[in-house]
Amino acid sequence: MTLAQFTELIRSEYGADPEYLWESDPYAGAFRHRSNRKWFAVFMRVRRSRLGLEGDELIDIADLKCDPLMLGSVLLQEGVLPGYHMNKNYWITVLLDGSVPAETVVPLLGMSYELTKTKKHR
DSSP, X not given: XXXXXXXXXXXXXXXXXXXOOOTTOTTOEEEEOTTTOOEEXXXXXXXXXXXXXXXXXXXXXXXXXXXTTTHHHHTTSTTEEEOTTSOTTTEEEEEOBSOSOHHHHHHHHHHHHHHHSOOOOO
16 A cells, blocks of 8 residues: 555545644644544655665655554564554554555554544443
8 A cells, every 4th residue: 555545545434634744744744533633643754774674765654553452463464563753562653655455554544543533431
């Protein structure tokens, strides 16, 4: 999946548009819940070497919230890394360079959306 496909998926499934929050970085932004304004996906462009990957070219990535109980198994998937610039106990990074299939990204995005939405009180 690419960043463009990721953005379109979020628009169609969750009705959210990207917010570009940092003037210094036009390639970084976030998707938020309308109800509570919490981020459920953060995207940015970083050098591969910053992720512990070979090469120094720029790559698009997304940070997604992850259930800590699932973290170990999620990180075994190709193209999924510990959260970059986020708490590595709760966030993962997914490569958006076309190497990770939608079948991997879609459920991870859904989990992030659910984990960050407003909790209903009983």
